[in-house]
Structures are given as C-alpha cells and as structure tokens.
Amino acid sequence: MTGVRGGAGTPAGRMSTAARAWLASLDDEQLGRAAWAWEPDGERLRWFYTPTDHGGLPLRDMRPAQQSLAMQLVATGLSSAGYVTVSTIMGLENVLDQVEGWQVGWGRERGRDPQLYWLRVFGDPAGRGPWSWRFGGHHVSLNLLVVDGEVRATTPCFLGADPAESPLLGPHPLRPLAGAEDLARDLVRSLDAAQTGRALLAGTAPVDIVGGNRPRIGDGEQVMRLPDVWRDHFTDPGLAERVEAMHRGSEEKAGLRPEDHEAVRLTTRPRGVPAADLTPAQKEQLRALLGVYLGRIPDELADREAAKFAGDRLDRVHFAWAGGTARHEPHYYRLQGPRLLVEYDNTQRDVNHVHTVWRDPEGDFGFDALRQHLREAHR
Incomplete structure (x- = not known):
C-alpha cells in the first residue's frame, strides 16, 4: 500500500x-x-x-x-x-x-x-x-x-464489536460499526434478480470471517476453527473444551453444511457481482461502503487508497453476500478485487457480534x- x-x-x-x-x-x-x-x-x-x-x-x-x-x-x-x-x-x-x-x-x-x-x-x-x-x-x-x-x-486492519448494538439513553443505540452493516445491506437489497444471483454465495452465513487471522491469504481457504484463532491452544481442559464447544455450537445453530463452507471459501478469482454490472447508483453505494474501510486510516493515506478505485477502476471490485438480508438475520459479505479483500460477519451472539477486516493479499504487512x-x- x-x-x-x-x-x-x-x-x-x-x-x-x-x-x-x-x-x-x-x-x-x-x-x-x-x-x-x-x-x-x-x-x-x-x-x-x-x-x-x-x-x-x-x-x-x-x-x-x-x-x-x-x-x-x-x-x-x-x-x-x-x-x-x-x-x-x-x-x-x-x-x-x-x-x-x-x-x-x-x-x-x-x-x-x-x-x-x-x-x-x-x-x-x-x-x-x-x-x-x-x-x-x-x-x-x-x-x-x-x-x-x-x-x-x-x-491487516481488523475492527469488531461485541455487542454490535447496545442501548443508550434516548432513542439511538450505540452501534460502532453501523456503517459497515447498513451500507452493505442497502446495497444487497437494491440488487435485481440477476445481480442477486451472482452476489449471493449461500443462504447461510459462515460463523466468522473466512480468512481468520492467517498472516497470508491463500486460494481455497475456509473458515478457521475458533481454537486456532488464539495465540496458543488452551492447556486448561475446561477452557479448551469451552472454545471448541463455542465453535461447534455456532456452526450447529447456524445449520452450516459442507456445501455452505465450500460456497464461501476464499478464491484468488473474486466471487460475487462485479461493480461493472452495477447501476451508477449502486456503484456509488459500493464506493461509500468501501470508504467505511479505507476511511479508518489517516486522511492522507485514505485518499491514496481511494484513488486506486477511482472512476472505472472500481469496476473490478466484486460484492458477495451470504445469509439473510433483513436486520437481525445472520449475514456475511466481502468486497474483493485487485489488492483488496474486505470481510464482514455478523452471526454470533444472536446476530449482535460483528467482525470486519480490511486486507491487501499482496501487501499485508508490507x-x-x-x-x-x-x-x-x-x-
């Protein structure tokens, strides 16, 4: 970068x-x-x-x-x-x-x-x-x-929120990552049948971001098991079983099948609907969503990153979705294109636990x- x-x-x-x-x-x-x-x-x-x-x-x-x-x-x-x-x-x-x-x-x-x-x-x-x-x-x-x-x-730049939504005094809840959720939902709900057919990877969302915390992203990666996302496996049998049970329980509750994992695995060739097949209004929605991630870093750096997707260069970015599209339904999405992989997942804790990550598969860690x-x- x-x-x-x-x-x-x-x-x-x-x-x-x-x-x-x-x-x-x-x-x-x-x-x-x-x-x-x-x-x-x-x-x-x-x-x-x-x-x-x-x-x-x-x-x-x-x-x-x-x-x-x-x-x-x-x-x-x-x-x-x-x-x-x-x-x-x-x-x-x-x-x-x-x-x-x-x-x-x-x-x-x-x-x-x-x-x-x-x-x-x-x-x-x-x-x-x-x-x-x-x-x-x-x-x-x-x-x-x-x-x-x-x-x-x-x-890699990872931000999550648990709870994703918390009550505040007054009518507006605390939602630190609301932009990453709401802009994506608006975009997926704006797609027509043909666009949806390309964007929708699976009807069931994975229980976490697919890339996990791997230092390098490889072709064909599937969701990591929760015990493998920690620095070391727990030596305490109770804690080890608890983490294993959390992962197993999440997948069972979601009803995930092997074909669901296959549908969302990471591939070098992006899956989903390319921006080139979106309407001008939808492209602006996609650009706004991407800006939520690029805008995490100082303005001078964010402007340089945004320039990579200026004009028609956005056309190679693909938008993919898994899960439901209504509020409080488990869901996952990714943005993928040259030098770009964004993943978002909100399935855990009854769809009140968000994980988001912005990566550059070629330039992570420099x-x-x-x-x-x-x-x-x-x-």
Missing part, C-alpha cells in the same frame, strides 16, 4: 515522533516487551482479534502517562473517526463483561479487560531501516509499516514494499 513521503507533518513522521516518545518513557523491563528488533517475518506477522495475548506491552502494565503516549501512537495510524471507533470498541469490554454476567475468565484475572490491549514496535522508529508497529486486543488489530520515510502498509526495498538496496 502506498504511503506519503515526508517529514514530521506526514503520517510516517507523526508515527515516528509518537513511537519514540512512548519508547523513551518506558523502563528496561517494559522495553523488553515493547521494543523488538526489526524482523520481516516471524512474530511481526502474528495478529489476533480474540481475547488472547497479542504480544507486546499491554496498557495495563503502563503508568497513566505512558498509556497516554501509547494512545497517541495509536491515533497516528487512524483517522479521527477511526480513533473514536477503536476507543469505543475497547470500552465495550466493560459492557461485554456485564452481558456475560462478569463470569468469563479466559484464564486471566479479568476476562474482559479494556486495558488488555498490547502495543509493540519492531525496529527503530528513529533509524533509516524499515520499522513497524502493532496494536491489538479483543476486536482490534492494527498493523502499520514504515519504509524509507513512508507508511507502506496499513493492513510484503510488496519490503520486496521492493530489498531489490533497490542491493542494486
């Missing part, structure tokens, strides 16, 4: 300044967890969206001033709306704790903890070489790479940018 080159006022410059300030505030023990040497592969490519150890230094183990510096770094990787959304998702841990009767532990002192979000820097943000940073916890995973003074990767950097460095 292309970034913006420049100094202190650019996204890369702001990230470098914030990362250096945060790292300078840490003691030696904290630095051992927060700052790792640069690595193009390995731990840098591990990302999660479950309440597992995401790797790094959690907010819980920082002083308040250090937490502030950490969140200042997080904010450099997000737009204003993106930062509000991430902050709201983190706060939902308190709501989820109440929804679950304060009983869920996940093998730690507090199972739903708004301070169990981890931050880690790979490489030297003050140096000349590539460096990256990762922020993640339950329902948040941000992965950003800086190469040669440019932000060159902003994916795979493409690092290859180019190595070629140029060895000329």
Whole structure:
C-alpha cells in the first residue's frame, strides 16, 4: 500500500515522533516487551482479534502517562473517526463483561479487560531501516509499516464489536460499526434478480470471517476453527473444551453444511457481482461502503487508497453476500478485487457480534514494499 513521503507533518513522521516518545518513557523491563528488533517475518506477522495475548506491552502494565503516549501512537495510524471507533470498541469490554454476567475468565484475572490491549514496535522508529508497529486486543488489530520515510502498509486492519448494538439513553443505540452493516445491506437489497444471483454465495452465513487471522491469504481457504484463532491452544481442559464447544455450537445453530463452507471459501478469482454490472447508483453505494474501510486510516493515506478505485477502476471490485438480508438475520459479505479483500460477519451472539477486516493479499504487512526495498538496496 502506498504511503506519503515526508517529514514530521506526514503520517510516517507523526508515527515516528509518537513511537519514540512512548519508547523513551518506558523502563528496561517494559522495553523488553515493547521494543523488538526489526524482523520481516516471524512474530511481526502474528495478529489476533480474540481475547488472547497479542504480544507486546499491554496498557495495563503502563503508568497513566505512558498509556497516554501509547494512545497517541495509536491515533497516528487512524483517522479521527477511526480513533473514536477503536476507543469505543475497547470500552465495550466493560459492557461485554456485564452481558456475560462478569463470569468469563479466559484464564486471566479479568476476562474482559479494556486495558488488555498490547502495543509493540519492531525496529527503530528513529533509524533509516524499515520499522513497524502493532496494536491489538479483543476486536482490534492494527498493523502499520514504515519504509524509507513512508507508511507502506496499513493492513491487516481488523475492527469488531461485541455487542454490535447496545442501548443508550434516548432513542439511538450505540452501534460502532453501523456503517459497515447498513451500507452493505442497502446495497444487497437494491440488487435485481440477476445481480442477486451472482452476489449471493449461500443462504447461510459462515460463523466468522473466512480468512481468520492467517498472516497470508491463500486460494481455497475456509473458515478457521475458533481454537486456532488464539495465540496458543488452551492447556486448561475446561477452557479448551469451552472454545471448541463455542465453535461447534455456532456452526450447529447456524445449520452450516459442507456445501455452505465450500460456497464461501476464499478464491484468488473474486466471487460475487462485479461493480461493472452495477447501476451508477449502486456503484456509488459500493464506493461509500468501501470508504467505511479505507476511511479508518489517516486522511492522507485514505485518499491514496481511494484513488486506486477511482472512476472505472472500481469496476473490478466484486460484492458477495451470504445469509439473510433483513436486520437481525445472520449475514456475511466481502468486497474483493485487485489488492483488496474486505470481510464482514455478523452471526454470533444472536446476530449482535460483528467482525470486519480490511486486507491487501499482496501487501499485508508490507510484503510488496519490503520486496521492493530489498531489490533497490542491493542494486
């Protein structure tokens, strides 16, 4: 993904300044967890969206001033709306704790903890070489790479919400990811019979995003089992069985069959209806939906990403759907095209638990940018 080159006022410059300030505030023990040497592969490519150890230094183990510096770094990787959304998702841990009767532990002192979000820097943000940073916890995973003074990767970028909808005082509920849901539903309900025939993959939605938290997306991937989306399998037999039972129960409740899994498996060639076969009004709906995902990152970077789909370049993006199209019916969709894979799923907790991810199968974690950097460095 292309970034913006420049100094202190650019996204890369702001990230470098914030990362250096945060790292300078840490003691030696904290630095051992927060700052790792640069690595193009390995731990840098591990990302999660479950309440597992995401790797790094959690907010819980920082002083308040250090937490502030950490969140200042997080904010450099997000737009204003993106930062509000991430902050709201983190706060939902308190709501989820109440929804679950304060009983869920996940093998730690507090199972739903708004301070169990981890931050880690790979490489030297003050140096000349590539460096990256990762922020993640339950329902948040941000992965950003800086190469040669440019932000060159902003994916995988995962945001979820559980509950997806919560009551507020007054008539309007709290729905952090409402745009990702409502714009897609409006689009699918606008399709005619022929368009629907191409867009609809299956009448039953999968129980999660199909790509899961794989570091690389491959042809033919199917939904991962829930135990495999955690950092490690649980050694506690009770927890291990609980996670396995959650996955098994979700699939049984949905009535998923092998042919449903086959229908939604990921393919290199996009499935669904291409934008080229949409009406002008539908194309604008699709563009608005895509903007909900691209708009997560700083405006300068989002504009560069949006330019990839300007005009007729949107025509190669495909829209695919599985499940029902009415509110509160389990549903899933994806947007797929050159350098693009967006997945959305809302099936769990009686259709009140959303997962969304934006990926670039060729450029996640900066795979493409690092290859180019190595070629140029060895000329």
